[in-house]
Amino acid sequence: QVQLVESGGGVVQPGRSLRISCEASGFTFSSDVMHWVRQAPGKGLEWVARISHDGSSIQYLDSVKGRLIISRDNSKSTLYLQMNSLRDEDTAVYYCAKDLGGSWALDYWGQGTLVTVSS
Amino acid sequence: DIVMTQSPLSSPVTLGQPASISCRSSQSLVNSDGNTYLSWLQQRPGQPPRLLIYKISNRFSGVSDRFSGSGAGTDFTLKISRVEAEDVGVYYCMQATQFPWTFGPGTKVDI
Numbered sequence: 001q002v003q004l005v006e007s008g009g010g011v012v013q014p015g016r017s018l019r020i021s022c023e024a025s026g027f028t029f030s031s032d033v034m035h036w037v038r039q040a041p042g043k044g045l046e047w048v049a050r051i052s053h054d055g056s057s058i059q060y061l062d063s064v065k066g067r068l069i070i071s072r073d074n075s076k077s078t079l080y081l082q083m084n085s086l087r088d089e090d091t092a093v094y095y096c097a098k099d100l101g102g103s104w105a106l107d108y109w110g111q112g113t114l115v116t117v118s119s
Numbered sequence: 120d121i122v123m124t125q126s127p128l129s130s131p132v133t134l135g136q137p138a139s140i141s142c143r144s145s146q147s148l149v150n151s152d153g154n155t156y157l158s159w160l161q162q163r164p165g166q167p168p169r170l171l172i173y174k175i176s177n178r179f180s181g182v183s184d185r186f187s188g189s190g191a192g193t194d195f196t197l198k199i200s201r202v203e204a205e206d207v208g209v210y211y212c213m214q215a216t217q218f219p220w221t222f223g224p225g226t227k228v229d230i
Binding site for chain 1: 154156158160162167168169170173174177179209211213215216218219220221222223224225
């Protein structure tokens with residue numbers, strides 16, 4: 001069965017960096033588009049970034065461009081989000097999600113990892 | 120960016136009765152390829168979101184047939200034919216026709 005397990009969240013000071021990961025199993029990771037979606041405490045969902053199956057095509061939410069970087073290592077079936085110059089408003093649970101190829105929906109989600117930006 | 124709105128934002132429901140959630144987009148969700156990339160997700164308390172419906176009306180694998188989606192253009196609806204206790208949670212519509220993908224604010228369904 002499809003499993004997505006995020007890790008690497010924690011408390012970080014404003015302006016600092018953090019990298020979170022999502023380890024995938026139960027499907028052919030190298031064939032699938034992947035996404036990061038976040039949810040601030042008590043708030044709704046916000047799409048953050050998308051990466052094609054081979055990493056050649058990437059899209060970002062405007063407010064994170066230049067600060068958050070999505071990447072993947074298909075040999076490790078792992079998705080990453082490098083988070084730089086963190087701001088208070090980046091505080092959220094970060095979910096990785098698999099793309100329902102060709103149907104542009106998010107069919108499987110991890111449990112999420114909490115990133116708290118606070119001094 | 121495409122703005123998604125939902126109504127109602129909160130919906131008290133009665134077990135065994137139908138429920139309906141409306142979603143509206145600020146512009147047409149018909150893609151240049153002719154498809155409409157509107158999906159519905161459910162988020163139960165303390166859980167990650169779960170895909171229910173994609174491309175307006177396609178039920179995802181394992182989703183109860185009590186859930187159905189309809190609509191076109193800018194107006195969409197999720198219907199639950201007979202609400203069960205396990206349906207409690209927040210329901211989001213999401214558009215994937217144009218980047219950035221955007222979600223509605225969510226509709227809280229409780230008994």
